[in-house]
Amino acid sequence: MRGSPARRSVLGCESLEGRDCPAGSITVFRGILTVNGDDGANVVTVSDDGAGGITATVDGTSKTATDIRVVRIATGAGDDSITYTLTGDVSKRQTVEVRAGTGADTVTLAADGKTANARFDFVATGGAGNDKLTSTFGSVGSKGRVEIGLTGGADNDTIGATVGAVAGQYRLAAFGLDGTDALSAAVGGVAARGVADIGLAGGGGDDTVTATASGEYDGRLLLGLFGDGVNPFAREGGKDTVTAAVTVAAGSTGRVAAGVAGGAGDDTVGLSLTGDGLDGLKSKAAVIDGGRGTDTATPETTANVKKVRVEK
Ligand SMILES: [Ca+2]
Ligand SMILES: [Ca+2]
Ligand SMILES: [Ca+2]
Numbered sequence: 001m002r003g004s005p006a007r008r009s010v011l012g013c014e015s016l017e018g019r020d021c022p023a024g025s026i027t028v029f030r031g032i033l034t035v036n037g038d039d040g041a042n043v044v045t046v047s048d049d050g051a052g053g054i055t056a057t058v059d060g061t062s063k064t065a066t067d068i069r070v071v072r073i074a075t076g077a078g079d080d081s082i083t084y085t086l087t088g089d090v091s092k093r094q095t096v097e098v099r100a101g102t103g104a105d106t107v108t109l110a111a112d113g114k115t116a117n118a119r120f121d122f123v124a125t126g127g128a129g130n131d132k133l134t135s136t137f138g139s140v141g142s143k144g145r146v147e148i149g150l151t152g153g154a155d156n157d158t159i160g161a162t163v164g165a166v167a168g169q170y171r172l173a174a175f176g177l178d179g180t181d182a183l184s185a186a187v188g189g190v191a192a193r194g195v196a197d198i199g200l201a202g203g204g205g206d207d208t209v210t211a212t213a214s215g216e217y218d219g220r221l222l223l224g225l226f227g228d229g230v231n232p233f234a235r236e237g238g239k240d241t242v243t244a245a246v247t248v249a250a251g252s253t254g255r256v257a258a259g260v261a262g263g264a265g266d267d268t269v270g271l272s273l274t275g276d277g278l279d280g281l282k283s284k285a286a287v288i289d290g291g292r293g294t295d296t297a298t299p300e301t302t303a304n305v306k307k308v309r310v311e312k
Contacts, residue, residue, distance in 0.1 A: 023038060023059055024058030024059045031052075031070065034071075034072045035073045036075075037073075037074065041080060042059055042082075045084075049086075050088035050091050050094075054066075054068045069092070071094070074098075078101075079129070080100055080106070082100060082107045084096060085111075089115045090114065090120045090144065094120050094121070096120075098123070100125065102127050102129050104131060105126055105132070108136075111136060113138045116146045116168065117141040117143050120145070122135060122149070126151065129153075130157060132157070134159075134161070135161040135162070135172075137164070137170075140167060141167055142193070145168050145170075148172045156205075162185070166187065166191065167190075168195075169194070172200075175230075176201065177204065178203055178205055179205045180205045180207060182208045183202060184211065187211075189216040190254060194220070198224070199226075200225050202227050202229075203228065203229045204228070204237065206239045206240060206265075207241075213245070213256075213258075214249070215249055216248075216249040220254055221255070224259050225261065226263060227263045228263030228264060229263075239267060241269075243270040244258055245274075246258055246272065248275035252281055253280055255282050255284070256273070256284045257286075259286075264293055266294045266295060266296075269301075270298025270299075271288050278304075286305040287305065291309055294312065295312070296311070296312040
């Protein structure tokens with residue numbers, strides 16, 4: 001009966017290439033909302049009011065629940081699309097875990113213009129296939145803590161995360177793993193007692209890894225960019241392009257540490273540390289490390305950046 005005209009009409013949608021329509025499911029149990037896809041191309045949308053109120057939809061099936069503290073999404077094989085939207089500021093702790101599985105998947109956290117005033121964790125893995133993982137967050141309030149983990153997995157992934165002003169804590173860890181990956185991050189200013197800690201690692205393959213930071217830094221800004229993985233013994237190599245630009249606004253009184261590392265292979269590395277506020281910082285450290293291979297510094301690299309193992 002699989003793919004027969006009768007079955008197609010019951011499901012109410014067209015079968016593609018003889019496959020059944022994707023049909024996910026949503027369950028809620030003790031504050032945990034779980035969305036499961038199948039081997040088809042699932043479309044998942046989640047809207048989160050920031051206070052535990054969630055409406056989830058998968059392939060046309062919807063469920064609304066309150067007092068949710070964990071959202072788990074697993075979409076299996078197929079080219080899946082998962083969009084998680086914050087419709088309000090975060091006022092209650094929320095944990096979101098996304099496993100997109102094999103296939104070319106798109107995972108989007110849309111929190112533009114929203115402020116985290118409590119903890120918000122978002123961890124997504126793309127799995128095999130050319131995946132696109134994107135996180136956009138408005139700002140982090142003094143009582144907020146945002147942890148973003150984005151892992152591309154095998155194949156060629158595009159991973160990007162941005163955040164505006166940080167008064168609490170913002171931590172981003174993004175890993176491209178194997179394949180030719182493009183990783184990017186952007187962060188605004190950091191208030192006193194705030195921390196923005198951003199780590200990007202391309203893994204194996206010829207990766208492009210880039211970050212920009214711009215604003216007043218009265219707290220701590222930590223940037224660590226790696227062309228390879230974070231394990232120095234993995235010898236992943238690849239001809240990577242790894243660059244960062246930090247612009248420190250006038251009046252800054254905090255600490256800035258930025259490191260750019262190419263790892264093995266012939267890499268292009270660059271780091272610029274500029275702005276009217278540089279002299280007011282309590283401390284600043286900036287280094288580019290080409291690692292093994294013949295490495296080239298970008299022309300944008302400023303004179304206040306220490307160069308290690310950079311041949312050109
Ligand atoms: Ca799927
Ligand atoms: Ca995938
Ligand atoms: Ca890679």
